[in-house]
Amino acid sequence: MESFIEWRWYILSLIAFVLGWLLAKRKSKKTRRQLRFSSDYFQGLNYLLNDEQDKAIEIFLRLVESDWQTIDTHLTLGSIFRRKGELDKAIKLHQSLLARPSLPSEYKVRVLLELGRDYQLAGWLDRAEGLFNDVLKDSDYTEEALRHLMDIYQQEQEWGSAITVAKRYQRAANNSLKPVIAQFHCELSDKEFSRGDLKESEALAVQGLSIDENCVRASIILGKLAIQRGRYKRAIRFFKQIEFQNVVYMPLVISHLTECYRNQSNLKSLISYLRSLDEKYESISLIPVIVDLITEVYDRSSAIEYLSTRMKLKPSLDGVQKMLEINLSNVDTQESYIKEVVDQLMHDQSGYQCSHCGYSAKSLYWLCPSCHTWSGMKPKRL
Numbered sequence: 001m002e003s004f005i006e007w008r009w010y011i012l013s014l015i016a017f018v019l020g021w022l023l024a025k026r027k028s029k030k031t032r033r034q035l036r037f038s039s040d041y042f043q044g045l046n047y048l049l050n051d052e053q054d055k056a057i058e059i060f061l062r063l064v065e066s067d068w069q070t071i072d073t074h075l076t077l078g079s080i081f082r083r084k085g086e087l088d089k090a091i092k093l094h095q096s097l098l099a100r101p102s103l104p105s106e107y108k109v110r111v112l113l114e115l116g117r118d119y120q121l122a123g124w125l126d127r128a129e130g131l132f133n134d135v136l137k138d139s140d141y142t143e144e145a146l147r148h149l150m151d152i153y154q155q156e157q158e159w160g161s162a163i164t165v166a167k168r169y170q171r172a173a174n175n176s177l178k179p180v181i182a183q184f185h186c187e188l189s190d191k192e193f194s195r196g197d198l199k200e201s202e203a204l205a206v207q208g209l210s211i212d213e214n215c216v217r218a219s220i221i222l223g224k225l226a227i228q229r230g231r232y233k234r235a236i237r238f239f240k241q242i243e244f245q246n247v248v249y250m251p252l253v254i255s256h257l258t259e260c261y262r263n264q265s266n267l268k269s270l271i272s273y274l275r276s277l278d279e280k281y282e283s284i285s286l287i288p289v290i291v292d293l294i295t296e297v298y299d300r301s302s303a304i305e306y307l308s309t310r311m312k313l314k315p316s317l318d319g320v321q322k323m324l325e326i327n328l329s330n331v332d333t334q335e336s337y338i339k340e341v342v343d344q345l346m347h348d349q350s351g352y353q354c355s356h357c358g359y360s361a362k363s364l365y366w367l368c369p370s371c372h373t374w375s376g377m378k379p380k381r382l
């Protein structure tokens with residue numbers, strides 16, 4: 001079935017290719033020549049359908065040379081090859097076009113862009129980078145080339161170059177990339193952190209936050225660095241910023257916040273802060289952690305009272321799990337079975353999900369591995 005759909009898609013693409021060519025040729029008045037062209041084109045098409053792409057490419061190249069105005073249809077054919085994963089054919093077609101001495105200069109830059117995209121997809125990033133840098137000189141295609149270069153540097157994790165190119169793109173396209181540029185700074189900051197250069201790591205995260213004041217990741221890095229230095233008040237300030245940046249990320253820092261307040265012997269303040277957050281925002285559930293803190297600071301019966309009151313107002317799966325856990329002492333077989341079911345549900349449904357493409361994972365990726373959107377993944381609400 002899948003191969004049938006694939007095949008049908010391929011045929012539809014080819015029909016579109018021929019229609020495109022026919023439309024391009026409508027402008028031409030030389031009917032007799034057009035007829036000869038038609039038969040050549042259909043022969044080329046025949047080769048394509050019979051999987052003899054090399055012969056087909058040869059014919060199409062010959063034809064485009066006699067009328068460069070039809071180049072769009074050839075570029076379409078190239079992108080059909082690329083989308084079908086036949087990169088060798090796409091590359092061959094685009095390289096052959098570039099090798100034609102008669103290729104008009106106004107079309108050259110478009111072929112370079114297409115070949116760059118082939119190389120990029122084939123993983124030949126150095127070659128692709130070279131071509132996109134050539135394209136930059138043409139002001140009509142600067143934005144597109146910069147966007148591809150940014151993707152390449154991101155793929156190669158060359159964050160410094162990614163920042164330079166992204167800033168240039170911002171100016172060229174008059175389009176803000178601040179959240180993405182801030183993420184690039186966070187990547188650099190993480191690198192310095194793992195190298196042990198905490199000062200540089202901090203400077204980069206501060207830069208990230210100054211570029212995008214809503215960068216949750218930079219606040220988390222700065223909060224963790226402050227904890228490392230024993231500056232708990234400063235850490236708390238950074239973590240509390242997340243409420244106003246994007247509150248759904250708040251659950252990520254609850255354990256760090258607890259560490260800070262514990263060190264200041266002020267867990268009561270933390271409980272009231274978390275209670276106010278949980279009451280204010282429907283998108284997060286902090287009930288289980290609040291229950292644990294109430295048990296620790298006050299007593300078990302206060303925790304149960306809080307839990308049962310809150311669960312009536314804001315039911316959640318993790319709240320049910322906490323309810324079963326807290327009643328464990330008087331558990332019977334049936335309840336123990338329910339707890340197992342809820343634990344399993346929690347295990348299956350916990351984690352992070354990309355709001356852009358729906359990709360799910362157990363750990364948080366700031367760059368979605370599936371659709372490559374920054375900050376697309378968010379903690380799931382259970």
Ligand SMILES: [Zn+2]
Pocket residue numbers: 354355356357358359368369370371372373376
């Ligand atoms: Zn995604």
